[in-house]
Structures are given as structure tokens and as C-alpha cells.
Amino acid sequence: MAHDASSDAPAxxxxxxxxxxxxxxxxxxxAAPIGSREAEDWLRxxxxxxxxxxxxxxxAHAASTRWLQRHAGLPEEFHAMLxxxxxxxxxxxxxxxxxxxxxxxxxxxxxxxxxxxxxLWIAVGPRLxxxxxxxxxxxxxxxxxxxxxxxxxxxxxxxxERLMRAQADVxxxxxxxxxxxxxxxxxxxxxxxxxxxxxxxxxxxxxxVRLQRLLAPEPAALFRLLQHPPGWVQPADAQxxxxxxxxxxxxxxxxxxxxERIKLLQEEIAAAxxxxxxxxxxxxxxxxxxxxxxxxxxxxxxxxxxxxxxxENPHGFWILVAVVASFTAVAAWxxxxxxxxx
Numbered sequence: 001m002a003h004d005a006s007s008d009a010p011a012x013x014x015x016x017x018x019x020x021x022x023x024x025x026x027x028x029x030x031a032a033p034i035g036s037r038e039a040e041d042w043l044r045x046x047x048x049x050x051x052x053x054x055x056x057x058x059x060a061h062a063a064s065t066r067w068l069q070r071h072a073g074l075p076e077e078f079h080a081m082l083x084x085x086x087x088x089x090x091x092x093x094x095x096x097x098x099x100x101x102x103x104x105x106x107x108x109x110x111x112x113x114x115x116x117x118x119x120l121w122i123a124v125g126p127r128l129x130x131x132x133x134x135x136x137x138x139x140x141x142x143x144x145x146x147x148x149x150x151x152x153x154x155x156x157x158x159x160x161e162r163l164m165r166a167q168a169d170v171x172x173x174x175x176x177x178x179x180x181x182x183x184x185x186x187x188x189x190x191x192x193x194x195x196x197x198x199x200x201x202x203x204x205x206x207x208x209v210r211l212q213r214l215l216a217p218e219p220a221a222l223f224r225l226l227q228h229p230p231g232w233v234q235p236a237d238a239q240x241x242x243x244x245x246x247x248x249x250x251x252x253x254x255x256x257x258x259x260e261r262i263k264l265l266q267e268e269i270a271a272a273x274x275x276x277x278x279x280x281x282x283x284x285x286x287x288x289x290x291x292x293x294x295x296x297x298x299x300x301x302x303x304x305x306x307x308x309x310x311x312e313n314p315h316g317f318w319i320l321v322a323v324v325a326s327f328t329a330v331a332a333w334x335x336x337x338x339x340x341x342x
Contacts, residue, residue: 018061053129226238
């Protein structure tokens with residue numbers, strides 16, 4: 001909730017303007033809470049006082065988009081991203097003074113499901129950082145905790161870099177969590193307790209594929225940005241931003257390796273299931289073959305027609321039993337011999 005004593009009662013996790021939280025970072029000083037009304041006054045004052053402001057909005061609040069269009073002075077590219085609902089991770093230059101970014105993160109109550117991923121849209125200028133989302137996100141919550149503790153940030157780009165590193169930390173946690181789940185499934189496989197683990201592996205693999213598709217930054221756009229950043233971006237900030245993107249690359253490589261491991265486990269489980277099916281089919285085939293001689297003879301002798309052999313022989317029953325047993329033994333020998341050859 002925004003820290004603005006003068007704002008209206010909060011709604012939908014935000015104030016009347018849709019602001020979830022806001023902080024002002026003065027030069028050399030820690031972060032100070034700021035509400036939507038104070039932010040309007042600060043944006044009208046121009047460069048007075050120095051520093052920059054971070055405003056975080058809830059797009060599920062109907063007033064947030066109107067407030068941004070009316071007071072924030074953001075580039076049209078940012079509003080276009082919101083309208084089009086772009087989701088692929090990117091950092092691009094918008095005009096001479098702005099950076100726009102799309103960052104994908106997981107819900108605050110993430111439960112390792114592919115649907116627990118949401119998007120954060122970001123606009124970064126010389127004096128203002130705006131972030132907007134529709135669901136609570138873990139990396140933003142970590143950044144809020146940092147700002148609430150009075151963190152000192154020298155520039156808006158450093159805040160963007162901190163946000164990206166926080167997201168990378170969240171992804172590292174996800175990779176570790178998925179790795180632990182895969183380890184448990186692998187142990188169950190080795191112990192012969194398959195149950196429904198194959199379906200769970202499929203869910204984890206789809207999650208990693210979705211994360212990798214949404215989180216991989218566009219290399220060309222990022223290269224252009226780092227080669228020609230806006231004039232107000234300091235070289236140190238550009239270098240830190242480059243380091244944050246390198247962390248993304250490491251996490252994405254770990255995700256690719258984990259996907260390959262899950263694929264191998266799925267193949268191993270599929271092979272074990274096929275082996276069980278083949279064993280069951282073999283048993284069924286053997287039972288059918290062994291029952292074939294007695295079924296044929298029972299059908300022939302049960303027709304109740306004249307001329308049935310051994311009908312008058314006092315030992316006819318045992319003779320037929322011996323014939324059936326012989327044929328059954330031969331059929332069993334042929335079946336199991338073929339099994340041993342395989």
C-alpha cells in the first residue's frame with residue numbers, strides 16, 4: 001500500500017490512483033515513502049531537490065493507466081506495451097531520455113505451475129522509474145523490502161539493475177526448487193516407486209520451457225542499448241546492467257541443462273513402463289497359449305455327435321488328459337524358449 005497519509009482509502013491493494021507503493025531516492029540519502037499526490041507535486045517541480053522517484057502501480061486498478069497518462073509524462077512506447085500486452089523479456093531505448101523494459105516474474109504465491117508467471121512493465125527516465133503489474137510479484141516485493149529499509153541508490157538505472165538481479169535470484173530459487181523435485185522423482189524411480197511421477201515431470205518441464213521462452217532477453221536489442229545508452233546513463237550503471245544480464249544468461253543455461261535431465265528421466269520412466277506392459281502382455285500370451293489345447297479338445301468333444309473317439313474306452317478320460325498335458329507342455333516350452341532368446 002502506498003505510504004501517503006493524505007491519500008484516499010486503499011482499494012485493490014493500492015491507493016486511489018492505483019499506486020501500490022512509491023519511494024523517493026534523494027542524492028546520498030535513503031529511500032523515503034511517497035504517495036500519488038506527493039508524486040504529482042514532485043513531478044511538477046522539475047529538477048528541484050534532485051534524486052529520482054520510483055512508482056509501482058497495480059494495473060488491475062482502473063485509475064492507474066489514467067494517472068500515468070495524465071501525470072507521469074511517459075513515452076508512447078510504454079503505453080503501447082501496456083495496450084498490446086507484450087510479454088517477452090526485453091530492454092529497449094525509447095526516444096532520447098527513456099528506457100522501456102518488459103520483465104517476467106513469478107507470482108508471490110508461486111506453486112511451480114506454468115500459469116504462475118506474470119509480467120512487469122517498466123519505464124526508466126532520468127528522474128522517474130515506473131513499474132506496473134497485474135499480479136503480485138516476488139522480485140518487486142524484494143525491491144520494496146530493500147527500499148523500505150532505506151536503501152541508497154544513486155540512479156534509476158541502478159534500481160533497474162537491482163530489480164533484474166532480484167528477478168535472477170528468484171529464478172535461481174525456482175531452479176533449485178525444480179532440481180530438488182527432480183531429485184525426489186529420480187530417487188523414486190531408482191526405488192521402483194513410479195506412481196504418477198511422469199506426469200509431474202511433464203509439468204516441471206513445461207514450466208521451465210515457459211520460463212526460458214519468456215525470460216530470455218532479446219540479444220540484439222540489449223546489445224544496441226548497451227552500445228548506445230541514453231546520455232544520462234553513467235558508464236558504471238551501464239556496466240552494472242550488463243552484469244545483471246549476464247546473471248540471466250547463467251540461469252537460462254542452468255534451465256536448459258535441467259530440461260535435458262528431465263527429458264532423460266521421462267525417457268527412462270517411459271522405458272520402464274513399456275517393460276511392465278511387455279511383461280504383462282507376455283504373461284497374457286502364455287496363459288492364452290497354454291489354455292489353447294484344452295479349449296480345442298473341449299470344443300470338439302462337447303459337440304455331442306456320433307463317432308466321438310474313446311467314448312467307450314474306460315481309460316479315455318486319462319488318455320485325453322495326457323494328450324492335453326503333452327500339447328500344453330510343448331506350447332509352454334516353445335513360449336519360454338522364445339522369451340529366453342530375447
